Amino acid sequence: MIASSTFRTARVSPTLRAPGSAVPDGVRAALVVLLVALMGSAACTELPEGPPRTGDALPEFSGTTRDGGTLAFADLQGKPALINLWATWCPPCRSETPYLQLLQDELSPHGFEVVGVSLDTSGNADVVDDFLTSVGASYRQILDPEMTTMDLFNVLGLPATFIVDAEGVITHFDLGPVDDGDPTFAAALRALLPEGVRIPEPAEVEAESAP
Numbered sequence: 001m002i003a004s005s006t007f008r009t010a011r012v013s014p015t016l017r018a019p020g021s022a023v024p025d026g027v028r029a030a031l032v033v034l035l036v037a038l039m040g041s042a043a044c045t046e047l048p049e050g051p052p053r054t055g056d057a058l059p060e061f062s063g064t065t066r067d068g069g070t071l072a073f074a075d076l077q078g079k080p081a082l083i084n085l086w087a088t089w090c091p092p093c094r095s096e097t098p099y100l101q102l103l104q105d106e107l108s109p110h111g112f113e114v115v116g117v118s119l120d121t122s123g124n125a126d127v128v129d130d131f132l133t134s135v136g137a138s139y140r141q142i143l144d145p146e147m148t149t150m151d152l153f154n155v156l157g158l159p160a161t162f163i164v165d166a167e168g169v170i171t172h173f174d175l176g177p178v179d180d181g182d183p184t185f186a187a188a189l190r191a192l193l194p195e196g197v198r199i200p201e202p203a204e205v206e207a208e209s210a211p
Contacts, residue, residue: 052153052154052162052170052173053170054170054171054172054173055169055170056169056170057168057169057170058073058076058083058162058164058168058169058170059073059149059152059153060072060073060074060152061073061142061144061148061149061152062074063117063142063143063144063148064142064143065140065141065142065143066128066129066132066141066143071115071140071142073168074168076113076115076164076168077166077167077168078166079111079112079113079166080111080112080113080163080164080165080166080192080193081112081113081114081115081163081164082100082103082112082113082114082115082161082162082163082164082189083115083117083161083162083163083164084096084100084114084115084116084117084159084160084161084178085117085119085144085149085150085153085155085158085159085160085161086116086117086118086119086158086159087118087119087120087158088118088120088124088127088128088131089120090158090159092158092159092176092177093158093159093177094131094135095177095179096159096177096178096179097116097131097132097135097137098135098136098137098205099178099179099200099202099205100114100116100137100139100178101114101135101136101137101138101139102200102204102205103189103199103200104138104139106198106199106200107189107193107197107199107200110193110194110197111193112189112192112193113139113140114139114140115139115140115141115142116137116139116140116141116142117141117142117144117149118141118142118143118144119144119145119147119149119150119158120143120145121145122143122145125143128141128143155175157175159174159176159177159178160173160174160175160176161173161174161178163188163189163192165192166192171188171191171192172184172185172188179202179205180202181201181202181203186199186201
């Protein structure tokens with residue numbers, strides 16, 4: 001998984017004191033007051049809870065598609081879907097794209113849809129188009145140059161994939177590539193599809209691309 005460069009970490013450096021040195025009572029009292037204030041501040045600070053959990057509703061988001069239209073997550077309700085956050089500068093994202101297209105090809109006849117959310121900058125729209133064309137990826141894409149979805153999903157790196165049911169509820173998520181043969185990913189897809197539908201395996205992409 002490729003970490004986003006927008007992630008920032010605040011660090012508090014401890015104050016060091018030489019062994020055996022005494023702390024004056026006035027300084028000690030001041031330090032206690034400061035420590036209590038800091039603890040109270042930390043308790044009031046809302047910390048990120050991490051990615052949405054299974055059972056959470058899909059966050060609200062709407063963006064521009066490659067053809068200039070608009071697509072909202074709410075438009076996907078009524079059918080199960082896979083939402084993949086990715087970028088062309090993320091090697092694992094590029095690697096798994098053909099597999100996501102295979103899922104779209106094989107599962108869309110059963111009412112399932114794959115949707116990509118590109119986090120490339122607005123100046124890289126041509127790069128996104130060129131890459132998707134080169135790998136034959138035609139599933140719908142939402143352009144998110146402001147990386148809004150990374151905040152909505154509370155993820156720090158790419159790729160990130162979320163499977164949602166027809167009611168827009170998250171049933172499974174992967175922080176990292178999904179083309180590694182993880183059986184829980186296939187099981188999550190199978191649970192939302194009609195009985196007997198076969199889930200394509202990542203190895204099938206390699207077989208198709210082999211000379």
